[in-house]
Amino acid sequence: xxxxxxxxxxxxxxxxxxxxxxxxxxxxxxxxxxxxxxxxxxxxxxxxxxxxxxxxxxxxxxxxxxxxxxxxxxxxxxxxxxxxxxxxxxxxxxxxxxxxxxxxxxxxxxxx
Amino acid sequence: xxxxxxxxxxxxxxxxxxxxxxxxxxxxxxxxxxxxxxxxxxxxxxxxxxxxxxxxxxxxxxxxxxxxxxxxxxxxxxxxxxxxxxxxxxxxxxxxxxxxxxxxxxxxxxxxxxxxxxxxxxxxxxxxxxxxxxxxxxxxxxxxxxxxxxxxxxxxxxxxxxxxxxxxxxxxxxxxxxxxxxxxxxxxxxxxxxxxxxxxxxxxxxxxxxxxxxxxxxxxxxxxxxxxxxxxxxxxxxxxxxxxxxxxxxxxxxxxxxxxxxxxxxxxxxxxxxxxxxxxxxxxxxxxxxxxxxxxxxxxxxxxxxxxxxxxxxxxxxxxxxxxxxxxxxxxxxxxxxxxxxxxxxxxxxxxxxxxxxxxxxxxxxxxxxxxxxxxxxxxxxxxxxxxx
Numbered sequence: 001x002x003x004x005x006x007x008x009x010x011x012x013x014x015x016x017x018x019x020x021x022x023x024x025x026x027x028x029x030x031x032x033x034x035x036x037x038x039x040x041x042x043x044x045x046x047x048x049x050x051x052x053x054x055x056x057x058x059x060x061x062x063x064x065x066x067x068x069x070x071x072x073x074x075x076x077x078x079x080x081x082x083x084x085x086x087x088x089x090x091x092x093x094x095x096x097x098x099x100x101x102x103x104x105x106x107x108x109x110x111x112x
Numbered sequence: 113x114x115x116x117x118x119x120x121x122x123x124x125x126x127x128x129x130x131x132x133x134x135x136x137x138x139x140x141x142x143x144x145x146x147x148x149x150x151x152x153x154x155x156x157x158x159x160x161x162x163x164x165x166x167x168x169x170x171x172x173x174x175x176x177x178x179x180x181x182x183x184x185x186x187x188x189x190x191x192x193x194x195x196x197x198x199x200x201x202x203x204x205x206x207x208x209x210x211x212x213x214x215x216x217x218x219x220x221x222x223x224x225x226x227x228x229x230x231x232x233x234x235x236x237x238x239x240x241x242x243x244x245x246x247x248x249x250x251x252x253x254x255x256x257x258x259x260x261x262x263x264x265x266x267x268x269x270x271x272x273x274x275x276x277x278x279x280x281x282x283x284x285x286x287x288x289x290x291x292x293x294x295x296x297x298x299x300x301x302x303x304x305x306x307x308x309x310x311x312x313x314x315x316x317x318x319x320x321x322x323x324x325x326x327x328x329x330x331x332x333x334x335x336x337x338x339x340x341x342x343x344x345x346x347x348x349x350x351x352x353x354x355x356x357x358x359x360x361x362x363x364x365x366x367x368x369x370x371x372x373x374x375x376x377x378x379x380x381x382x383x384x385x386x387x388x389x390x391x392x393x394x395x396x397x398x399x400x401x402x403x404x405x406x407x408x409x410x411x412x413x414x415x416x417x418x419x420x421x422x423x424x425x426x427x428x429x430x431x432x433x434x435x436x437x438x439x440x441x442x443x444x445x446x447x448x449x450x451x452x453x454x455x456x457x458x459x460x461x462x463x464x465x466x467x468x469x470x471x472x473x474x475x476x477x478x479x480x481x482x483x484x485x486x487x488x489x490x491x492x493x494x495x496x497x498x499x500x501x
Binding site: 002003006007016028030031032047050051053054074075076077078081082092 | 163166167169170171174232234235238241244248251252255256259261264269270293296297300301303397
C-alpha cells in the first residue's frame with residue numbers, strides 16, 4: 001500500500017525528467033567538457049601531450065600546431081593540471097554535445 | 113530422474129553484462145550450476161605495465177564505472193606507500209567523502225536492479241530517480257557524473273568549498289528520508305517481501321567456508337569490513353560496520369540500505385570536521401620508484417574488499433595484480449541458487465551485486481592439446497619455496 005500511495009502522489013507532481021534538447025541541464029562550475037586551447041598563451045612546452053593518459057594530444061613545434069583527437073580524449077583534465085602558463089592554455093570548457101557524423105571530425109587541429 | 117542443462121546468458125534480459133551460467137535443473141528446481149566467464153576480458157592488468165605510474169590512475173579508474181573512485185584510491189594508496197609519503201589530512205577526508213558518495217550511488221543502483229529483477233519497475237524508477245541526487249552531487253564536486261578523476265598520487269585534485277558543502281547537506285537530508293522509506297518498502301511491502309524473503313539463503317557457517325566479501329558476507333552475520341582498520345579518515349569518523357542476520361536476499365538488501373544511512377552519517381561528520389590543510393602534495397609527473405619494491409593496498413569498495421598488489425619496475429609498474437570484490441564473491445552463487453526456482457535466479461544474481469567486467473580473468477590454453485593451465489595451491493607454495501632458495 002505504501003508504494004501505491006507514492007505512485008498516486010507522483011501522478012500529480014512535476015515530472016522528474018527533463019525535455020532534453022529543448023531544456024538544457026544546469027552545468028555546475030568546474031564541469032569537465034571538451035578541451036579547448038588558448039593560442040595566445042601557449043608556449044609549446046609539450047607537457048600536455050606527454051602527460052595525456054591516452055596520447056590524444058599531438059603538438060608540432062615547428063609548424064606551431066596543437067591538435068587533439070576527441071575520440072581518444074577521456075576528459076580527465078590532466079592537460080589542464082600540468083599546463084605551466086598563467087592563465088592556463090588548455091582548459092576544459094562547458095561543451096558537452098560532441099556527437100559528430102564521421103570519425104575524422106573528432107580530429108581537431110589548431111594553428112597559432 | 114534426469115536433470116536438464118539450462119543455459120542462462122550470455123545474452124539474457126536479466127543481465128546487463130554478459131556472463132554464462134549453466135543451470136542444472138530438475139523440473140523447476142535448480143540442482144546445480146556452473147559459472148562460465150570470459151566475455152569481458154579487457155587486459156587491464158597487462159596494460160598497466162606500459163604506463164607511467166601517474167597515467168595508470170586513469171586506467172585503474174576505467175576497470176569499473178561504478179567503483180572508479182575506489183580503484184584510484186587503492187592504486188594511489190599503494191604508490192604512496194611505495195614512495196613512502198603520507199597525503200595531507202584534508203585529502204584523506206575528501207577521498208572518504210567521494211568514496212562514500214559513490215558507495216551510496218552504487219548501492220542504490222544495485223537495489224534498484226533487485227527491484228527491477230522482481231518485476232517491480234515502479235520501485236526501480238523511484239530508486240533511480242533519487243539516485244540522481246547523488247549523481248548531481250558527484251558532478252558538482254568532481255566535474256563529472258562518473259569517472260571522477262579526483263584522486264591523484266599525493267592527494268586529490270579539487271577542494272570542497274562552503275557552497276558545495278551546503279548543497280551536499282541539503283541533498284543528503286532528502287536522501288536520508290528516502291532511505292528510511294525504501295527500507296520500509298523492502299521490509300513490509302508484500303509484493304517485494306514475498307519475492308525476496310527466504311530466497312538465496314547463505315548461512316553463517318557456509319559464509320565462513322566460502323568467504324565472500326562486502327555486504328554479502330555481512331548479511332550473513334560476519335563482521336568483515338576493511339574500513340574498520342581505519343585507513344584514510346575512517347578512524348576519525350568512528351565507522352561501525354553494518355551487519356545483518358539470516359543472509360537471504362532481503363537481508364542483503366537491508367544491509368545495503370543501512371550502509372547507505374551509515375555513509376550519509378559519515379559524510380555529515382566528515383564535512384563538519386574537515387581539517388584545514390593542503391589537498392595534495394607536489395608530486396612530479398614522472399615518478400621513479402626503486403625497482404623490485406612491492407606493496408599490497410586494500411580498500412572497502414561497495415561490493416567488498418578490493419586489493420591491489422604492485423611491484424615497481426622503475427618509472428612504470430613491473431606488475432599490478434588486482435583482486436576485485438566480485439572475484440571473491442561470485443562462487444557463492446552456486447550455493448545460494450541451489451534449491452530455488454528458475455524465476456529466482458535473476459533476483460539472487462542481482463542481490464550479490466556482481467560486476468562481471470572486473471571479474472574476468474585470463475586462462476592459458478595450449479592450442480595443440482587444448483589443455484588449460486591451472487595454477488594450484490600446491491604450485492604456488494612450490495613457487496614460494498623456489499624463490500626462497
